[in-house]
Amino acid sequence: MSRVGLLRLVVIAIAVGLLELACRTGLIDHRVVIPPSEMADALVRLLISGEANDQIARTFGIVLAAVLIAVVLGFAFGVVIHALPRLRQALEPFFATYYAVPIFIFYPVMIAIFGLSVVPILLMGVATAIVAMIIATLNGLDRIPRVLGKVARVHRMGALSTALLLKLPAAAPHLFTGVKLAVSYGFIAVIASEFILAPAGLGRVISDAYSDFNNPRMYALMLLLVVVATVVNMLLHVFDQRWAERRGIGKP
């Protein structure tokens, strides 16, 4: 572990420690925030009891499905749009403003159309993630050096093997960035939807716990979300760094 990494761990540990202290000494009201140790305790007990397990599975399942759909469809759309430059230019303003608009405002519209089920939540997840994947695909395909195509022809490679053996690996780092973003956005979209209004799911359980003044349960699940989100993003980041290092780009 590098010196910087160690320092970072210390900073986080101190922050958590201070929070713990503030809660225990009553500086922070117990009805507002419970000490981190109690959060962890509540989480462990909840996981062992298995009460919320189906909700947890449901939410992560929806996130996974949303991300997979967004990545596959996003990639497909990206490839098609890249091949049609005129279409791409026409779509540029939409891509530029897509993430400027809080798409969430259309969530209730989705509910009105599809009813209060898993469908609008899944749609929000896909809708939020897919454009990031499309943009990343377009960038990735842009950055394939033209010389690779010439090398392929010198080696007399067919279209499919050129695409699979040369173009895909060349575009891969950008595609991976798209996947990372899709995961982030999908996660955020699904959780937020479940929070606002949903029949079930982790967000719904947390929101219910809030309404029921059930702080331990609420914080336990919040802790779970924070830990899972952090771990997933960290794994993606580490993977990305290793890969970038091997290819000679990015910091070691």
Added chain:
Amino acid sequence: MIAARRATDTLIILLAIVLAWQGLHQVVGTTALPGPVPTLAYLAKFVPTARFAENAWATLVCFFYALILSYAIGLALGVWMGIHRLSGAVGEPILISLYTLPKITLYPVVLLIFGLSVSGRVTFGAMHGVLPVAILTMNAIRNIPPVYLKAARTLHLSRSQTIFTVLLPATLPEVVAGLRIGFTLTLLGVLLAEMFAAKHGMGFLIINAMQLLQTEEMITVAVVLFAFAAAANALLLWGEHHLHRRV
């Protein structure tokens, strides 16, 4: 000529979206999704009302305060972490993790602390906006080509001259990009807060309309917000390109 063709192409796509909207409306019916024309009619009727104005104002006020907080804290944090290398190295992954975290998970804490008040929504909005501003400002400072600093020394600039006449203009385009993203996310944060638990604001109007099955009002408010966000973003983008043109 090319610009005109591009504009028409984009308009064609816009038209296609509106037609798709109409098509979807015909499939699911008015109770689920009102068509574009009735929505426009409702818009003309609703926007001038006092109720709309009150709620729009409520959102704007929260948004304004949240934006100031986001920008002030974000810039200060970004500048510090950009200049002080160690803090930047230690803090960057923490900021990025927070950035990718669904902050809505922390909203109940905000509610518990602030209740259903304006401060709560402002805080939540600021929580969303502060991160991109900080991260992009920090990167802008780190990405200053070292040769600029060397050149400043050979031109015998004082420390404050270096900061204001070299570092500031050099970082401006990227910082402005951060401010633009911060704008978008702060708005999102405020709206989410209103959608989840509030008695005022545009977000509240949407949820309220949904619960009362007033789909026309629901989609109208959504369209108004869409137009506002898109226009504001286009304006900020234009400003950014204006800066980038020289870089």
Added chain:
Amino acid sequence: MTAQDPDRQVHASLSGVTRVYPGAAGHQPVHALGPVDLDLRRGEFFAVVGPSGCGKSTLLEVLAGLQPATAGTVTFEGRPVTGEVPDGIGVVFQEDASFPWLTVWDNTAFGLRRNGLPDTEVRRRVDDALAFMGLKDFARAYPAQLSGGMRQRVCIARTLVLQPRLILLDEPFGALDAQTRLLMGDEVLRLWRRTGATVLLITHALDEAAMLSDRVGAMSARPGRFLDIVETGWPRERDSTIVGEARFGEITGRLWDNLRGESMKSLGYAGMAAE
């Protein structure tokens, strides 16, 4: 007074100078330069040639006061050079240091504005420098609209207006093709004659060094030390046509004799150097 007069006044000097970069976390310190001894004569054109990574740029930066020497002394006009760049030294860097947010004119005037000169004087010097560098028609353009070579000329103009007595050039023509470099060499000679300044040019191109300078220092692979200092004996009124003279071939040959082995070393051809 010819360029070869060894009694000419010493303008700047390095005496026993070494530069060691302290190691970053977990890395060894890097002995980049030295020990180096060099006396720059006032008004001379001195080139430093050497393989990549030998410490040529470090030498320039230590001389300019941009980096501290780890050992030894650096003096300019009789006074020691410490943490600041002394007044009277101008530097043109390898990388593009033109400021993209200012026009060519404003870039050139940049250093002057801080000096409290009257506006008329500023305008005179800037217009003069731009005309001399052939940039008069581009005064209102932004660097982003210019080619790499022209941006370097903007940087040179910006240095010129400060009327430096010692001009340091760090591989200013790095990215240009060979023919353009020869022509730019003529430009630098014009500059040198017109300003009467002392010039130190860092380059990796042997022909450039041999053609432009009064003396050439051949530098070893890292840590850089002077292997040889060659007097060229060219007249002051020279230009790129001297590449046709026999003496040019002798000088270049002598430089390559010194540097061939060093270049292979720096490229990692350890075994071949012995052949």
